[in-house]
Amino acid sequence: MKHILVPIDFSNDSINALEHAIMIANYTDCGIRLIHVKRKNADYDASFNLHDFDEVLRSGVIDNFERTIQLYKKELKGEFDYRIREGRIYTEICHQAKYGDAEMIIMGTHGVSGFEERWVGSNAFRIVSNATVPVLTIRYSFPKREINKIILPIDISKESRQKVPLVAGLALLFGAELHVIDIRQDNKVVTRKTLNEYIDQVMIYLKRRKVKCVRESLKGNNLSNLVIEYALLCDADLIAVMLETNERTLPFWVEPYAQQMVNHSPIPVLSIRPTGD
DSSP, X not given: OOEEEEEOOSSHHHHHHHHHHHHHHHXXXXXXXXXXXXXXXXXXXXXXXXXXXXXXXXXXXXXXXXXXXXXXXXXXXXXXXXXXXXXXXXXXXXXXXXXTTOSEEEEEEOOXXXXXXXXXXXXXXXXXXXXXXXXXXXETTSOOOOOOEEEEEEOSSGGGGGGHHHHHHHHHHHTOEEEEEEEESOOOHHHHHHHHHHHHHHHHXXXXXXXXXXXXXXXXXXXXXXXXHHHHHTTOSEEEEEOOXXXXXXXXXXXXXXXXXXXXXXXXXXXXXXXXX
């Protein structure tokens, strides 16, 4: 069954992500597979490590799954099912997506800031950076609505344009308008020339497929802030970014572009892994 994987802990964030996932699944003829990752007993207080605690915990999760599916099954055209895994949250979710043949992961996120993002890290971005499928992260504060405007930033990296076919396909499904933006940190001739060539190629591709699109150009020191501010200004519904191959090798104090987008954007972010990575 073609399906979208939705991590769920039954919080408001994860239920909001589920509602978005149902809308997208109905457009893409997908089912929904829910996944809950429970921690091992060792992660709980010792007083709770009873011999039957694991079964009690599992039963409670199953009850919540059944209630959730009962509540939302009439809204979904496809099929609902669920999986329960045990272990590290991001590892189990990524494994389920890969070996369960998910088309996409859609998940809620609180976002992070300050000390927390530097030292605790974000499960959301760990999933983004390790998943083999596209990951859509959604803040609880963002309401479910149709996707009418998609922001497609293109930078000078070789991988940046790889997201175009997937995003163009989504735009056609939703009848959405694509805002193709070249983003740069300087005005060097070589930078502008390269980006112009990239954007020309993208625009030709989109127009041949009859995707509604507009072209913009932004320059500034912080590329993620540029994109987020532009997306807010035009009331966008989705931002698509590419996880660049060198982002996972940066020092821990350097927050990569894609991670900034996932951690700080109030607008849903679709993160896509480069092919061959």
